[in-house]
Amino acid sequence: MPGLLLSAAIAGAGFGLRQLPGLAVFSPMILAIVSGMAFHNLIGTPHRAKAGVTFSLRRVLRLAIVLLGLQLTAEQVVEVGARGLAVIALSLTGTFLFTVWMGRLLGVERKLTELIAAGTSICGASAVIATNTVTRAPDEDVAYAVACVTVFGSVAMFSYPLLPALLHLDAHDYGLWSGASIHEIAQVVAAAFQQGQQAGEFGTVAKLARVMLLAPVVITLGVLAARRARHGGHGHAGAKAPLPWFVLGFVALVGVNSIITIPADVRTMIVTATTFLLSMALAAMGLETDFAKLKAKGLRPLTLGLLAFLFIASFSLALVKLTT
Template sequence: MDGHASPRPGPASRLDSLRPKLPGLALCLGIAVAAVWLRRASGIAALNPVVLALLAGLAIRAAWGRQTLLDPGLSSAIRPMLRFAIVLLGLQVTLAEVLALGPGALALAVTVVAVTVPAAVWLGARMGVQPGLAMLLGMGTGICGASAIVAANQVVRAKDEDVTYALAVITLCGSVGLVLLPVLAAPLGLTAPQYGIWAGAALHEVVQAVGAAAAGGPEAAQAGTVTKLARVMLLAPAIMALGWWVARGAAAQGTATKVQVPWFAFGFLGMVGLASTGLVPALATDASRWLVPLLMAASVAALGLATDLRALGRRGLRPLGLGIVLSLLIAAVALAGVSLL
């Protein structure tokens, strides 16, 4: 028994490993708290805390430059913290809500995702956009905006600058859609439920889709919210498929790569299943609605703090063009689907 068992790390050693991460984590959480507070204090739905935190992180990095003291904490915020937030997000979706849409609307939610992500890769190759950035734009457009982009990067492993660029493009395109879709509802002759489903199937961020749908009244808001949640529920299977796709592409090029198993995606699905049982207290669900934006904002703040803006300029305008094309594509596919329902 002499020296064969490794002693478990005690509280002191855990504290020693945590101490280098504290400056970066504290700054990221501070930015996130400020971003969430600003969104709630202003009452402006379009002020997404994730986007506000990203802008704050970029501004601080531009003003201070890289601070190596922050690096350990930034790494922890970008990955472990984000994955925990994605798992908690599953508490906000139930199978009953999604199934209540009916088979037609569910098929539409699956279709827009199944069309948009492969189209992003195909169009990106022809527009000269890097594959990793194209995949992130496809996931952000097809599923749920910023959350999908930062989650997808756990398997894509694109450069930080690519993630930041994708977040900026998706935010811009989704915000334009938030303004335009309510204006187009009447000329297109859409009923309130049709318009709600269109907004929920076409817009990127949850807040953008719900905000646009709400402009059509309570019936449209309900249809839009649930349609959007159906797309959010596809986050986990889409990430799993994306991981397989990345590994397959690497193998085709003769590059050995290990498939990144997105365990957090399984956790997300587990939470959806748990929420669907009705056993989760309302307090826990409400807490997740408060905690998820905070953790995601902290993660994206870390991304901004780790990003050199000069590297973004080298990406050019082609990814922006791809984001615009994908936004028009998903709006057209969603509208065609609504007309068939």
């Protein structure tokens, strides 16, 4: 209970900090992990809070990802169209593979590379912590990956609205580009709506369709992890891929949301609750992150995050242009 209350309090602080001037552009999740890291490194996480912090980081996270399914419907995916889905899927796949390849060239640890790849190619911090359920990297790696996608997603959020006229993008194409390449959902919303209602709405739907691909990516990484365990001598011959039940729950709720119409006020409550639970998980992540260990990682992972960001921005833009 102490750890749960501490994680919840820091998550609440993340929501509160957004009311301050200049901080509204950041999601409560990002503010929560920053606050958690500050608390841990300046004050220290109490020993009696450890169990609750771990519970928030594991169980609360899984519940939040399941609830994310209620923010997407099959109809929204159809609205994106075959062209939009192709751009999103190719951008995601290309970015993930490029990041893994570049991580090897730069000498970045495989687990950290996979987290940066997932966060950049899918949906930011949510993808990082969901992917880590099968990657099982140290908490410092997760925090570093979240920091990377936050920094470069913020760069995209501020720079994209300056580019539509220069790149000759109409509202539809700009929305697709934003949804297919910017890291966090909140960052997509902030950037896309700068070009009007149509761009904002399509960018949001495109981003939610991209979030849908979180399920197959996590399952695939789980299968690959089990294969490495069997062939690398780190597990017994009968090792099986970790089955991420929470991802199946996510897909199931997408199905429920596609069949049942949820009232707008209830939907708003669900979205807020989901964001709060994700913020709790990231607050817990911050409470287990040591700045000294982050510093020891050096600049190579940050360079990897930058290259991944530049790749998804340019590659998805090229796809949008080529398919117009």
